Amino acid sequence: MEGSFPNRAAAGAALADALSGYARRRDAVVLGLVRGGMPVAATVAARLGIALDALVIRKLGVPWAPEVAFGALGPGGIVVRNDDVAGRLERDDIDAVLSRETAELVRREARYRGGRPALTLRDRVAVLVDDGLATGASARAAVAVARALEAARVVLAVPVGSTRALRALEPLVDELVCPLRPPVFGAVSEFYDDFHQVTDAEVAEALDSADVRPPGTV
Template sequence: MATTYRDRAEAGNALAERLTPLAGRPDVTVLGLVRGGVPVAAAVADRLGTPLDVLVVRKLGVPWAPEVAFGAIGPGGVEVLNEAYAARLDRADVAEVVRRERAEADRRERLYRRDRPPLDLTGRVAVIADDGLATGASARAAVAVARRLGADRVVVAVPVGAPDAYAALADEADEVVCPERPTGFGAVSQYYTDFHEVSDEEVLTALGPAD
């Protein structure tokens, strides 16, 4: 039976226990995947004493079943497609989903970065935190973004994930920390008591004032 976390903050604290070798290192940045990963990342960054930032990645959902991802996009034009799904879709449908999600990604990037400079991970260890790993599409896109932004090492940290998504992601990230990988994985929400939708206001509060 997999662990049920009280909320995302508790899940982040559990992850931080497994990331203690990174505590206090000046070359580490913890990145929360927007939006659900930000409270997790905030708890990790607080425990490790490292900077917190956000990474805006949008899942590309099948038009008639949005919860099923056929890929994901991130800043800098990064696009990751699950060809097993994408090949079955009409090209016009794919283009429309990408257009819509790119517009929302751009909106969130403007909102969350505010007066902050563009994210630069040159020479850094990027710890990408999310609240769970279902298909892994968003996390794969996040790894690609972090490498494009210059990260020397990319660590993905999630409290719970599907075993097959974990295995696929382990081939792309330098390290994947995922303490719970239950067989018969369903939805990420099943492993939380409180899994409310994280608001823009919560993200901005976690980030604190812009420098």
């Protein structure tokens, strides 16, 4: 369709052009939101010549309505809570979701990091990259985690996004980059010819083949 990308790599190329001001910055790191954001982020990092890493985010969904988040988990044991929702839940329900999602986050971190040290963002420019922005729930959690990890500057970069989500997230970041902002937005997949489900193996391969790593993660 008109205004779409052939695949995530092509979307990453377009995004890299929009992020050219960060080229070769040693204090910057591109963080792919796993899993869909990783192929986009890998292209961005390669074209800009800056560090690449993965940001594992697990949404904490209400047990009987998983699409409603009461918070999110990030690396390093960071928990971001939405008190308006969490305050309505029983402690046992919260603990059960936390336990399940923590186990999955640990599994993914171990799979993707391959023995490398934990992610650190202190005093760094964190460029958060996903393949698109629909509701913005994952991106909102990623921004909160980046702030909690003490990033000096948080940049949210997506190839395509809904107007509503972009408006909601813009006040939360230092910079928001989104080349394609269609007036009518249904789903991220509508703006890609190839929108296959990204696998754990693809994420690990992208990280293994990256030319540049953040300090301490070689």
